[in-house]
Amino acid sequence: EIVLTQSPATLSVSPGEDATLSCRASQSVSSNLAWYQQRPGQAPRLLIYSASTRATDIPARFSGSGSGTEFTLTISSLQSEDFAVYYCQQYHEWPPAFTFGPGTKVDIK
Amino acid sequence: QVQLQESGPGLVKPSQTLSLTCTVSGASISSASYFWSWIRQPAGKGLEWIGRIYSRGSSDYSPSFKSRVTIFSDTSKNHFSLKLNSVTVADAAVYYCATGFIVETGNTFSVWGQGTVVTVSS
Numbered sequence: 677e678i679v680l681t682q683s684p685a686t687l688s689v690s691p692g693e694d695a696t697l698s699c700r701a702s703q704s705v706s707s708n709l710a711w712y713q714q715r716p717g718q719a720p721r722l723l724i725y726s727a728s729t730r731a732t733d734i735p736a737r738f739s740g741s742g743s744g745t746e747f748t749l750t751i752s753s754l755q756s757e758d759f760a761v762y763y764c765q766q767y768h769e770w771p772p773a774f775t776f777g778p779g780t781k782v783d784i785k
Numbered sequence: 786q787v788q789l790q791e792s793g794p795g796l797v798k799p800s801q802t803l804s805l806t807c808t809v810s811g812a813s814i815s816s817a818s819y820f821w822s823w824i825r826q827p828a829g830k831g832l833e834w835i836g837r838i839y840s841r842g843s844s845d846y847s848p849s850f851k852s853r854v855t856i857f858s859d860t861s862k863n864h865f866s867l868k869l870n871s872v873t874v875a876d877a878a879v880y881y882c883a884t885g886f887i888v889e890t891g892n893t894f895s896v897w898g899q900g901t902v903v904t905v906s907s
Contacts, residue, residue, distance in 0.1 A: 710893040710894075719883075719900055720832065722890065725891060725893045725895075732895075765893065767892035767893060771845055772892060773848055774834040774892065776831055779832075
């Protein structure tokens, strides 16, 4: 099973600043990586798939990069609604054993 | 627009079977363009993929659940269901059903239900 680790566990950012979140895979997942945002009390929302493609209706301030084992989610100029927990997910394994990272909480500094 | 709604008992006794159903609207559960998954989230913790059903009844399960889980569909009701056997308190969580439009976003979860809380207690 591919294990994902995310860093940092918590990121304190001021509104208007940029945030950089990392996700590392225990073995290569090629570009088969997605990012989700989860606000308190809500279901997760797909932000990014294929490592760098924004999902439908996701603002351009969210961008993803990376391939293989190292991935980054960048949120430019954080807005109040962006303070949430972010998870990465790999979908590379076959037979599928989709796994999520433990999450990074972005909170207000 | 695809929408999902979970339903089922909110309380299950230890050693019994947890049964949940996800009702699908806006898409046919028989469509080869989608897969239909269950994901859970224990309180204050992260997300765990349980398994999925797709392509007219084919299924895949997480190794962590494979020995005690079944996911199946009812095309006449356009819903799919989860059965998790021999539950313990560790199975208490919010259970989500989720789907993805394979040809567009691959094996990612682009639509989620609101989630249903399951408590395990005698």
